[in-house]
Amino acid sequence: MILSTGLACALLVGGFLLLVILRVPVAFALGIATIPVVAMDLRLTPFIIIDRMFQSYNSFILLAVPFFLLAANLMNSGKITDKLIDLARVLTGWMPGGLGHVNVAVSMLFAGISGSSTADAAGCGKILIPSMIKEGYDPRFAIALTACSSVMGVIIPPSILMIVWGGVMQVSVGALFLAGAIPGLMIGFALMATVYGYAKVYNYPIAEKPTLKTAFKAFKGAFLAMLTPVFVIYGIVAGVVTPTESAIIAAGYSLFLGMVVYRTVTVREVGTILYDTGRFASISLFAIGTASVFGWLLAFYKVPLLIITFMTDMQLGSFETALAIAFLFLFFGLFIDAIPTIIILGTVLLPVAAQADISPIIFAIIGIISLAFGLVTPPYGLCLLISASIGGMNVTQVLKEVVIILIPMLLILLLIIIFPEIALWLPKQLMPASFN
Secondary structure, eight states: OOOOOOHHHHHHHHHHHHHTTTTOOOOHHHHHHHHHHHOTTTTHHHHHHHHHHHHOOGGGGGHHHHHHHHHHOOOOOOOHHHHHHHHHHHHHHSSTTHHHHHHHHHHHHHHHHHHHHHHHHHHHHHHHHHHHHHHHHHHHHHHHHHHHGGGGGGSSSHHHHHHHHHHEEETTHHHHHHHHHHHHHHHHHHHHHHHHHHHHHHTTOOOOOHHHHHHHHHOOOOHHHHHHHHHHHHHTTTSSSSSHHHHHHHHHHHHHIIIIIOOOOOHHHHHHHHHHHHHHHHHHHHHHHHHHHHHHHHHHTTHHHHHHHHHHHHHHHHHHHHHHHHHHHHHTTTOOOOHHIIIIHHHHHHHHHHHTTTTTHHHHHHHHHHHHHHSTTTTTTTHHHHHHHTTTGGGGGHHHHHHHHHHHHHHHHHHHHHHHHHHHHHHHHHHGGGGG
């Protein structure tokens, strides 16, 4: 039997959605949904599926994922996060709503080191959510702000999602890192403006007014940690190291800081950190394999061609197409983890973006920012789940605050769609060869 495009698509998508509704983990649901199609179509064999999974893993660049996760876990375990919080207090704690600004600022600093939003939400949230509640902040606001600010972890470089995107779509990771810098900072400033508004309405206090002594101490304590993004981003942009090599450098440097400089990580703790990192990395990498098979089957049955034809018939311009792409990524981000979505939806929409003359780098930034917002929107919303768990509240109790905080962040995404040069300016200045 040879399946038609419509029947194959219905079996794949319908089976996947049914499994997700039955609360089967997404990585397994993607793999299981392919079984009926493979079993029914005479042109397919299980060996083809195994080969596609192997091909997805046989990528040097994906080795960067576990090493950046390791760097983030070492930063959290090594109390380096505390030093970043001290620096953030000095930089922003003097403003109304001081601890709220500290929350945003430390997420921006941590994002430049870890590349992981979930590590940000867990590491920073454990310290800042209880502190904010103790200082009189509404627990719902503290949880929502921590969750929303943590999404900068995958937007401000280095970013695990950008590494996966670059590997899957064959786009320069260095250019993606540079393109994410300005949008990430803009989202951070938009969050700070939101915090300032909340502080004025609810009379939230300042955290502390820094003195020259405390400022010097904070900068001295965080200086070595803040060199991490310099090593990582400069090394990639200058062409000295690959993304994978930069991730290894970040992990090694974090281990050195934790064990030798600050002496906050013991030999015994290293084993636990390596185990936790391996466990989380295996989940992400397994999802890459099953998502790659799912996406390959969609391409095999020419589903992307149908989408291109449909959108071409609608005669959408670049702006309308970019809006449609952002909406699709935002919608898929509600239900599916970002990495499988990149592999499935990203590869499907890449030719659509090319047809509309949208730069591959802008396409990537729109997709990654949209997927980042999915980390704080139910039912998936992993960062929101982590933050709510730390704050001891149900996700539904904080949804109102999440929506309010997300609105200015969505406006930044819209601004980037309207004026793509915001994201493209930095890579054009520093890596013009990536546009050839």
